[in-house]
Amino acid sequence: MTKKLVGLTIVLGALGALSLFTYALTQNKIVIGYNQGYMPDQPIPFSHELHSGQYGMDCAFCHSSAEVSRHASIPSLNVCMSCHLVVATQSEHIQKLTQAYYAGQSIAWEKVHLLPDHVKFDHSAHIQAGTSCNTCHGPVESMPVVYQWSSLSMGWCVNCHRQPEHNAPLNCTTCHY
Amino acid sequence: MIKRTPLVLGKKTYQDVTNDICGLVEKVPGPKYFASLISVKALFVFYLVVMGVIVAKGMGLMGVNSPIGWGTDIITFVFWIGIGHAGTLISAVLFLFRQKWRTSIARTAEAMTVFAVMTAGLFPILHTGRPWLAFWLLPYPNQRGPLWVNFRSPLVWDVFAVSTYATVSLVFWYIGMIPDLATIRDRAKNKWRKRIYGALSLGWRGTGRNWNHYEMVYMLLAALSTPLVLSVHSIVSFDFAVSIIPGWHTTIFPPYFVAGAIFSGFAMVVTLMVIVRALVPEFKNYVTIGHMEAMNKIIMATGLMVGYAYGSEKFIAWYSGAPYEQYVFMNRAIGPYAWSYWLMVVCNVVIPQLFWLKSVRTSIPLMFVISIFVNIGMWFERYVIVVTSLHRDFLPSSWGMFYMTFWDFGALIGSFGMFLFLFLLYIRTLPAISISEVKPVLNVGHEGGDKHG
Amino acid sequence: MDTTTQAPSQDVDQENPTSSGSPKYWLSLEQWRQDPEFKKLAEKEFLSSPLQSEEGQGGWARREFLKLMGASLALTSFGCVRRPAQKIVPYVRAPEEIVPGIANYYASSWSDGSSGYGIVVTTREGRPIKIEGNPQHPINEGGMSARATAHILSLYDPDRLTGPRRHLFNEERTNFESVSVDWSAMDKEVAEQLKAGGVAVLSGSLLSASTQAVVDDFCQAFSARHFCWEPLSLESLRLGAQDSYGRASLPDYRLDRARLIVSVGADLLGSDPQSVRWSRQWAKGRAPGPDMSKLVVFESLMTLTGMNADERYRIRSSQYLDIVMGLLHQLIVVQERSRFAGNAQVVRALQDYSGVARQMGLDMDKWAALANELWENRGRSLVVASAYEGPQARSLQVAVNFLNSVLDNDGRTVDYRGASDRAQRSSASDLKELIEGLNSGQIKTVIIHRSNPVYALPSSSGMTEALRKAELVIYTGDRVEETGRLAHFLAPDHHVLENWGDGEFMAGVYSIQQPTIRPLYNTRAFEESLMAWSKEAGQGPQRLRQAESWYDYLRNYWRSQIYSPNLAQLGGQSFEDFWLQLLQTGLFDASGATQMGRDLTPRAFNLSALQGLRRNSSSEEVKGFELVLHPTVGLGDGSLANVSWLQEFPDPVTKICWDNSVSVSIKDAQEQKLRQGQVVKLTIDGQSLEAPVHIQPGQADGVLGLAVGYGRRHVGKVADNVGVNAYALLGYSEGRCNYMPSSVELEKLAKKIDLAIPQGHHSMEGRQIVVEATLAQYQERPDANIYRHKIFSLWDKHKYPRHKWGMVVDLNTCTGCSACIIACQSENNVPVVGKRFVMQGRIMQWIRLDRYYVGEPEEATAVFMPMLCQHCDNAPCETVCPVLATVQSDEGTNDMIYNRCVGTRYCANNCPYKVRRFNWFNYVKDNFPAPLNQALNPEVAVRSRGVMEKCTFCIHRIKGAQQQARTEQRSLKDGDVKTACQQACPTKAITFGDLNDESSQVAQLFNQPRSYAVLEEFNVKPAVHYQTKIRNTDQLKGDSSKKEGHHS
Known part of the structure; x- marks a missing residue:
């Protein structure tokens, strides 16, 4: 009798585990194969924690085109230099920045949040709808080095769009066209 | 008491039956076998190369274009799936009908089904534009919200139907073979042969319990695969019937395709049996002229059914009064592809009627030629359905022509390479006739043989 | 793995002039610094295309295949796989007007010498991607021709000259060796030669007043003479007006x-x-x-x-x-x-x-x-x-x-006062005197601009020999071309979109042409070259030599010749304000005349001119055929032959692409026993030419037609040796060409050339597709000749809560000019496939302009129908797609999701209109090599191999307009969204909009009695309705009025 019982439990256990895994996968509880947690090191160790956390600088000050355009855009060097002309000029990172600025050479940052080419994400639409930057980018103001906080998987976005209170469009061409 | 034709000739004893059938597996194959195996293997490798290049460079190599989106791939897919159906019919449906004559051809016919489905299964993947993403047709759980498949699309039904058909006929074929594998295991001298066939026969010891379970499982599987004979090709016909293209969306399609499938399936069985009987003379005693004759009768019958379907399509087109339908059937008969239409009608309806004559029904060379014609006719039936309906439909400005390229022929001929390669491997490695089923019918048709049949 | 070529955001840095070695224009910093790492990334990014072009390396790259299959397997395998790292490079000093992701629009003007339109150029991240019509310009009011829209491709044409070149010749000018030279060296040598005198400037009609001023100054500097000649000249209009009314003005x-x-x-x-x-x-x-x-x-x-x-x-x-x-x-x-x-x-x-x-x-x-x-x-x-x-x-x-x-x-x-005085200045006497001057040695140096006489003149004109006698020939085309082969120096002019300029296309309406990108290559404006040579030689009027650049000259000219004379009309506006306002609107209308109803006093006709019109009574029976050499809508005079869009543009009349052909009437074809595509040899006094035959219904008997603009050489990979050069058959005497030579012998040859015709069949077979009605029938019953089918549906309709996008195409005003096809191709990155694939029925254009002949073949006329995706509500393609790659949106559009498509093509088979197009190969990567891919619109995904595509109702424009409305906190109003075809249509036959909004123009037109749906009986409920074509005649030629082709 026990052999049959053991066999039964093994089969049921496997089935249960599989269905649990399927549920978690489809409900985005667990995520496989996305860049969550990707934290590349940057040519200049810019700290969001310092700038936006400690000094309380608003996101839009640097990422200025987020309200009007699809791209949030990385600030051009003249934005950094507007302060670092005088602030902390002795730090070797700032010297690297200043030297690049005057030589007319830009800084090649590592792109952290990378959506596939067939996805067209529109920052301005989300900001218009009242979504805050933290919703998708996480607690950036407490990040010394920026990392991808959320999975940015399709399921993750679709789940958010499905919440009735967001009344966000659910057509496929919202992101794919 | 009507006199039954003997099913096994040559006054065979049980020992003879086992020796004849297992002998084929145990003897080292002669040079003739190896020659045919090598040539078929070359064709199979050519097929893989052709398909590899098409996947690498793009579907554009084949002849399909804008109005005619489907071409050789889908035609050959439906052709091979159709051929498979005779095997299931012989081994499952005739088993339920207690047709004794099925015993000697059931195993090979079922093998043909399995190989035909394998050959056909490649085409739906390789005809897509991006075959490396064809797995999206399966409803697997994913992280895209989840994003399932479109359950209303006949192509998704195809995936379910064909995969079910493949698994069920594989299991049915394998379970039926277990007693014979055990026989080979017991007779095996060489250590490796004993170990392999031993594993394959799942520890069969031929006890009463074994036979009891075997009979019950075989009956169950036969019952399970019987609806498949009708459902799989109906679903394959839904690929066309569900659309709105004139010449496709007629309700006759499901029965018409099933009849056509059985028709071409039996023709392929006849072709293969003639070849096997020629290659292996002892099999002539088991697969007798009576068997071939019975199959030819079925070919003739299903040929008439297919002929009826052609006629009914025309009648419905005329009767419905829809200008597009009428144009398509007029265009099929006298348009630029009329040659393929008349070739189809001659091969499918006219030539099989020769089987009314007993002399034709029982002459091996004639039946071989007719069965080849039937399969040519059936390939062209799908050609006519796919190409002529697509190349001239609603808006005349979008009309176009379809021409087969080298790659189309490569895929078509190559697929035969795959099928025959698998078949030739099977003939020498697995028992081609079911020993356990032939023995009970050994005395059928001989005087006084019925008493304990 | 399919990589789209969407340009990474704001990597363009306008600030850094680059060293001469590296490309002037670059995508990202690494490319500018030629980083080794970038080169590795570039190779990976631009995979060598698996499709080996025919003449290129034959056979198939096995390694390519394994890499492709291996890579895709790896990407889909389990485990967290890191996507390839990408860099993001900001500006150093960001220019204010460029916000990455937002398009900038510049009003400019376009002219190809014989005509000109006001255009608006869309630019993204500093590069022009689309040319559209300027709605405020009185000439085209927003409409565009196919050629003007396709002009954008010639900017990024890889076959363009990248800098000045010198040709080294032996005496007889037979060998050909081309060497690059830099501008200063060329200027010195040219200046020396110019001082020696005997200078001539040959150009086409210069619609630009300021360019004409530069040329006049230059001629004054070197006592040169400005000859004006171009093919297809309409000089007879001026000469006719001279004879009739005494003043040679264009009507x-x-x-x-x-x-x-x-x-x-x-x-x-x-x-x-x-x-x-x-x-x-x-x-x-x-x-x-x-x-x-x-x-x-x-x-x-x-x-x-x-x-x-x-x-x-x-x-x-x-x-x-x-x-x-x-x-x-x-x-x-x-x-x-x-x-x-x-x-x-x-x-x-x-x-x-x-x-x-x-x-x-x-x-x-x-x-x-x-x-x-x-x-x-x-x-x-x-x-x-x-x-x-x-x-x-x-x-x-x-x-x-x-x-x-x-x-x-x-x-x-x-x-008679409306036409621009600068248009159609080409004169036959100029040509005659130029050739005589060259032959006599009186003209030693000739500068050729916007004119290609060696290509566009028959050999009997002697132009080639005359040019060989000149001591110095300078050619300013953007490629070598037929005339450039005989030139000593090639001083390539900027492209229209890289250069300043102006144009007077109508009397008194001055349009400005402003550059939308820094010149891609080391080219120089033609006017700047003239100024440089006169500066070098130290000769010439003050303003020519003093202006630092052509832009300064242009502004000074405008200030003196256009701004100050009209100061009163401008109400004392400062020149700077006037200039800014000009750049904003693109034109300054000094004509003062209201364009609508201007009546002029009729001119007195000089009766003596009638004497010259006596009929040559002996109209002897002309033996042989008459030949008519005519331009086509696609290629015109042939200057834009190397634009692949125009070569693949199905000719609105014959539907032939990638070739020109001899069109023959049906009766002549039967008499001469000619078949479609059969090669014939045309001979006119010694000159002969071989071309395939196209049997043309409705053509007069005894007349042959042959299109000019083909048979180009030395222009680039696309156009070289496509078709035959019809200019060779022109008659020529005393500088005057003859575009209608008679007594042409036609000789049938055994050869046959297949003509690429994408349209399969040319009659409607009695089906209700294009509905025609006479004016009387219309006035009697507005929905004349439309058969309404009784349709009902078992299922309830889709719900469209917000918008329901729809379109109405008025077949009555659609002339079949096909400008919509090129506008859609430019907007949506639609690829080009080439002649061989067009013949196989694989043309990719999203709009198929169907032309159906109606009536008996000899006397046939035709009707047009732009056929595009109908965005059906019960779309037959949606039910059959197995992977949900095409779905119904809740705004009425049928969306095609490229990245989800697997390529089973069932949707294309099930579409009754057959408007879906399939990417059989990687067309964009093969036929749009860099820098052509700069013309791609970043808003629209570029489709990879194995993916279906179709008209999307310009969904990216709908999204953009909705986002714009949201940013301005207002709801979407009618006219916010204009599809590319609607915008380009010269006759405004296409109306697009929201059917849910009753007040919208499309909603009113949609249910007019004259509107009907094509193939209505299949209950697919298309969102595109067509309006019947009304013929202002009492008896229709077509068979659509015959009822027997219809069921009850």
Whole structure:
């Protein structure tokens, strides 16, 4: 009798585990194969924690085109230099920045949040709808080095769009066209 | 008491039956076998190369274009799936009908089904534009919200139907073979042969319990695969019937395709049996002229059914009064592809009627030629359905022509390479006739043989 | 793994001039610094295409295949796989006007020498990607021609010259060795040679006043002479006006004020340089109603104007003059009408044209009715005739001027002060004197700009030999071209989108042309070259040598010649404000005349001109055929032949692409036993040419047609040796070409060339596709000839809570010019496939402009239908797609999701309209090599191999407009969203909008009685309705009115 019982439990256990895994996968509880947690090191160790956390600088000050355009855009060097002309000029990172600025050479940052080419994400639409930057980018103001906080998987976005209170469009061409 | 034709000739004893059938597996194959195996293997490798290049460079190599989106791939897919159906019919449906004559051809016919489905299964993947993403047709759980498949699309039904058909006929074929594998295991001298066939026969010891379970499982599987004979090709016909293209969306399609499938399936069985009987003379005693004759009768019958379907399509087109339908059937008969239409009608309806004559029904060379014609006719039936309906439909400005390229022929001929390669491997490695089923019918048709049949 | 070529955001840095070695224009910093790491990334990013082009490395890259299969397997395998790292490089000093992701629009103007339009250039991240019409410009009011829209591709053409070159010749100029040279070295040498005198400047018509000023200054500097010549010249219009009214001014037509238009061989709606303008005006008069205009056409070849005519008569091209004089005779002599009725001089001139119509076999009472109708509509009718050079061209224009004067049209529908004085300046005498000057050695140096005489002249003109005698030839084209082969120096001019300039396309309307990108290569503006040479030589007027650059010269010219004279009209506005406002609107209208209803006093016709029109009574029976050399809507004079979009553009009349052909009438083809595509040899006095035959319904018998603009050489991979050069068959005498040579021998050859015709079949087979009705039928019942099917549905409809996008195409004003096809191709990154694949039925354009012939083949006319995705509500493609790659959106559009598509193609099979296109190969990567891929629109995903694509109703424009409305906190209003085809359509036949909004224009048109859906009986409920074509005639030619083809 026990052999049959053991066999039964093994089969049921496997089935249960599989269905649990399927549920978690489809409900985005667990995520496989996305860049969550990707934290590349940057040519200049810019700290969001310092700038936006400690000094309380608003996101839009640097990422200025987020309200009007699809791209949030990385600030051009003249934005950094507007302060670092005088602030902390002795730090070797700032010297690297200043030297690049005057030589007319830009800084090649590592792109952290990378959506596939067939996805067209529109920052301005989300900001218009009242979504805050933290919703998708996480607690950036407490990040010394920026990392991808959320999975940015399709399921993750679709789940958010499905919440009735967001009344966000659910057509496929919202992101794919 | 009507006199039954003997099913096994040559006054065979049980020992003879086992020796004849297992002998084929145990003897080292002669040079003739190896020659045919090598040539078929070359064709199979050519097929893989052709398909590899098409996947690498793009579907554009084949002849399909804008109005005619489907071409050789889908035609050959439906052709091979159709051929498979005779095997299931012989081994499952005739088993339920207690047709004794099925015993000697059931195993090979079922093998043909399995190989035909394998050959056909490649085409739906390789005809897509991006075959490396064809797995999206399966409803697997994913992280895209989840994003399932479109359950209303006949192509998704195809995936379910064909995969079910493949698994069920594989299991049915394998379970039926277990007693014979055990026989080979017991007779095996060489250590490796004993170990392999031993594993394959799942520890069969031929006890009463074994036979009891075997009979019950075989009956169950036969019952399970019987609806498949009708459902799989109906679903394959839904690929066309569900659309709105004139010449496709007629309700006759499901029965018409099933009849056509059985028709071409039996023709392929006849072709293969003639070849096997020629290659292996002892099999002539088991697969007798009576068997071939019975199959030819079925070919003739299903040929008439297919002929009826052609006629009914025309009648419905005329009767419905829809200008597009009428144009398509007029265009099929006298348009630029009329040659393929008349070739189809001659091969499918006219030539099989020769089987009314007993002399034709029982002459091996004639039946071989007719069965080849039937399969040519059936390939062209799908050609006519796919190409002529697509190349001239609603808006005349979008009309176009379809021409087969080298790659189309490569895929078509190559697929035969795959099928025959698998078949030739099977003939020498697995028992081609079911020993356990032939023995009970050994005395059928001989005087006084019925008493304990 | 399919990599799209969307440019990474704001990597363009305008600040850093680059060293001469690396490319001037670069995508990202790494490319500028030629980082090794970037090169590795670049190779990976641009995978060598698996499709080996035919002549390229044959065979298939096995390694490529394994890499492809291996990579995709790896990517889909389990485990967290890191996507390839990407860099993001910000500006150093960000220019304010460029916000990454937002397009900037610049008003500019486009001209190809013979005509010009006001355009708006869309630029993204500093590079132009689309040319659209300027809605405020009076010439095209937003409409565009196919050629103007496709001009963007010639900017990024990889075959363009990247810098000045010098050709080293031996004495006989037979060998050819080209070496690059830098500007300063060239300037020194040229200046030396210029000082030696004997200088000539040859150019096409210069519509730009300031360029003309530079050329005049330059000629004054070196006592040079400015010769003006270009192919397809309409000089006969000026000479005709000179003879008729004493002043050689171009006539400007007002089709919108004409109730009756008679065209004798003039293809106003098709290949005419200003076809956009004439179509626009013609469409205004076509609204079905009591005063709907009527178009009567007499022509030899089948043209767009002929197909849109209400009445069409087939005559030979040599009979054009007989027709006009016949009408005059009928009016003045037979019906004794007009003030010239009794005039002896007139009667004597007309008498030998009596009974001309009967000789030509025209129906006499129709002829009298036409003359009668012309008289009834005097002052509101218009007669135009073919103006291409030919034996009777000048007298034909005089006859037309006389007929227009007789009918009091002069000054009403013929506005003799409206046309620009700079257009059509090409003159035959200039050409003759130039050739003589070169031969006599009097002209030692010739500078050639926007003119390609070696290609566009027959060898009998002696141009090639003359050019070989010149000591110095400078050619300023953007590629070597036929004339450039004989040039010593190539001083490549900037592209129109890289250069300043201006244009006067209508009298008094000055358009500015402003650059939208820094010049891609080391080219220099033609005007700047002239200034540099005069500076180098130290000769020339002050303003020529003092201005630092061509831009300064242009501003000074505008300040002095255009701004100050009109100061009063500008109300004292400062020049800077005037200049900024000019750059913003793109034009300055100093014409003052309200364009709508300007009446001018009719001019006095000089009767003595009629003497020259005596009919050569001995109209001997001409042996052999008449040949008509004509431009096409796609290629025009052939200067844009290397643009792949225009080569693959199905000719609106013949639907042939990638080739020109000899069009033959059906009767001639039967007599000569010719088959479609059979090669024939045409010979005219020694010159012969071989070309395939195209049997053309509706073409006059005894006349052959051959399109010019093909058979180019040294222009680039796309156009070299495509078709045959028809200019070689031109007649030539004393500088004057003959575009209608007669006595042409036609010889049948055994060869056959397959012509690429994407349209499968040319008749409607009695099906209700394009519905035609006569004006009477329409007035009796607005939905005349439309058969409404009874359809019902078991299922309830899709819900469209917000918008329901729909479109209405008015077939009555669609002339079939196909400008929408190129606009859609430019907007949506639609690839080009090449002749071989077009023949296999794999053309990719999202709009298929179906042309169906109606009526008996000889007398056939045609109807047009732009067929695009109908965005059905019950879309048959959606139910059959297995992977949900095409789905119904809740805004009425049928969305095609490229990245989800697996490529089973069932949707294309199930579409009754067959409007879906499949990417059989990686077309964009193979046929759009860098830098052509700069012309791709970053808003629209570029499709990889194995993916279906179709019209998306410009979904990216809908998204953009919705986002714009949200940013401005307002709801979307009608007209916010304009699809690319609607925007480019010259006659505004396409209306797009939200069907849920009752007040929108499309909602009103959608349910008008005249609107119907194609294939309505299949209950697919298309979101595109078509409106019936109304013919202003009493009897339809088509069979669509016959009922038997229809079921009950």
